[in-house]
Amino acid sequence: MKSVSTLFKALAITVAIAATSSAALAAGAKIIVIGGKADDPFWSRVKKGADEAGLVVKASGGSVTWLGPQNYDNLGPDAAKLIRTAISQKPDAIVGPDWVPEAMDAAFKEVVAAGIPLIIYNAGGMDAAKRLGAQNYVGSDEYVAGSGGGEYFASKGSKNVLCVNTLPGATNTEARCKGVADGMAKHSGKGSQLPLPSSSFGNPTAVAQAIKAALQKDPSIDGVITISAGDATSAATGISQADLVKKVKLGTFDMDPTNLARVKDGTQLFCIDQQPYMQGYLAVSMLNGYVQYGLKVPTAPLLTGPGIVDASNVAATLAGAAAGAR
Numbered sequence: 665m666k667s668v669s670t671l672f673k674a675l676a677i678t679v680a681i682a683a684t685s686s687a688a689l690a691a692g693a694k695i696i697v698i699g700g701k702a703d704d705p706f707w708s709r710v711k712k713g714a715d716e717a718g719l720v721v722k723a724s725g726g727s728v729t730w731l732g733p734q735n736y737d738n739l740g741p742d743a744a745k746l747i748r749t750a751i752s753q754k755p756d757a758i759v760g761p762d763w764v765p766e767a768m769d770a771a772f773k774e775v776v777a778a779g780i781p782l783i784i785y786n787a788g789g790m791d792a793a794k795r796l797g798a799q800n801y802v803g804s805d806e807y808v809a810g811s812g813g814g815e816y817f818a819s820k821g822s823k824n825v826l827c828v829n830t831l832p833g834a835t836n837t838e839a840r841c842k843g844v845a846d847g848m849a850k851h852s853g854k855g856s857q858l859p860l861p862s863s864s865f866g867n868p869t870a871v872a873q874a875i876k877a878a879l880q881k882d883p884s885i886d887g888v889i890t891i892s893a894g895d896a897t898s899a900a901t902g903i904s905q906a907d908l909v910k911k912v913k914l915g916t917f918d919m920d921p922t923n924l925a926r927v928k929d930g931t932q933l934f935c936i937d938q939q940p941y942m943q944g945y946l947a948v949s950m951l952n953g954y955v956q957y958g959l960k961v962p963t964a965p966l967l968t969g970p971g972i973v974d975a976s977n978v979a980a981t982l983a984g985a986a987a988g989a990r
C-alpha cells in the first residue's frame with residue numbers, strides 16, 4: 665500500500681501537469697502558414713482550409729497567419745524570405761511548401777534548427793520532409809498524379825500530349841510534367857513540356873497564344889494538360905483559336921467551377937484533384953494538435969490526392985467547388 669506521502673507526491677505531479685496543459689491551452693498555438701498569392705484561385709482554397717482549421721486554434725487563444733508572395737516571378741528566393749520572416753515572428757509552428765529546394769531548403773533548415781515544428785505541404789513530398797527534418801508532408805504525390813493523367817489521356821486515345829508549365833523549375837510542376845510523359849510512354853505515347861515564363865502564370869492572353877502557336881507548329885499534338893485551373897481556361901481559348909477543339913483533348917491539374925463546367929458539357933476531358941482545402945486544413949490541425957497536446961499522426965505522408973474528376977463523377981464535385989473548397 666502506498667504511503668500518504670507518496671500519494672500526495674503523485675497528486676502534486678498530476679496537478680502540475682494539468683496546470684501546465686491548461687496554461688498551454690490558454691496561451692494557444694501561434695502558427696504561420698506560407699502559401700501562394702492571396703488572389704490565386706488554387707491557393708485561396710488552401711487558405712480557406714487553413715482559416716477554417718484556424719477557428720479551433722483561435723478558440724484556444726492562438727492564431728494562424730498567412731504569408732504569401734506578391735507574384736511568382738522570383739518564387740524560390742521570395743519564398744525563402746517568407747520563411748525567414750516567419751522565423752523572426754517566433755511562432756510555435758510553421759507550414760510551408762518546398763517549391764524550389766535549392767533556394768528554400770536552407771531557410772527551412774533554420775526553422776528546424778530554431779526548434780520550431782515544421783510541416784511541408786503541397787510541394788516537395790515526403791522526401792523533402794525527411795531531408796528538412798519536418799514532421800510530415802501533407803499533399804499529393806505530383807509525379808503519381810502526372811503519370812495517372814498521362815495514362816488517362818492514353819486510355820482515351822491521345823498519342824502526343826503537351827504539358828504546359830507556367831511555373832518551370834518548381835519541383836511540383838516539373839514532377840507533374842515528367843509524370844505525364846512517363847504515363848504516356850507506358851502506352852507507347854509521347855509527352856513533352858512547354859515551359860513558359862513564370863510571368864505568364866495567370867496571364868490568359870500570353871498562355872493562350874503560346875499554346876495556339878505550339879499546336880500550329882506540331883500538328884501531331886492531340887492532348888494538352890496545364891499545371892493550374894486558370895491556365896486550363898487559357899488553353900481552352902488557345903485550342904479554340906487554333907480551330908482544334910474536335911482534335912485536341914484538354915486536361916488540367918487542379919480545378920475550379922469553370923473547368924468542372926467544361927468537363928460536364930464534354931469540352932474538357934478531366935481534372936486532377938489534389939484537394940487543396942484539405943492540405944491547409946490538415947496541416948494546421950496537425951500542428952495545433954502537436955503544439956497544444958503533443959499529438960502526432962502516425963501516417964506519413966498524409967496524401968490528399970491525386971484523384972481524377974471526369975464525366976463520371978463531376979456532378980458530385982460541383983457542390984464543393986461552388987462552396988470554394990474544391
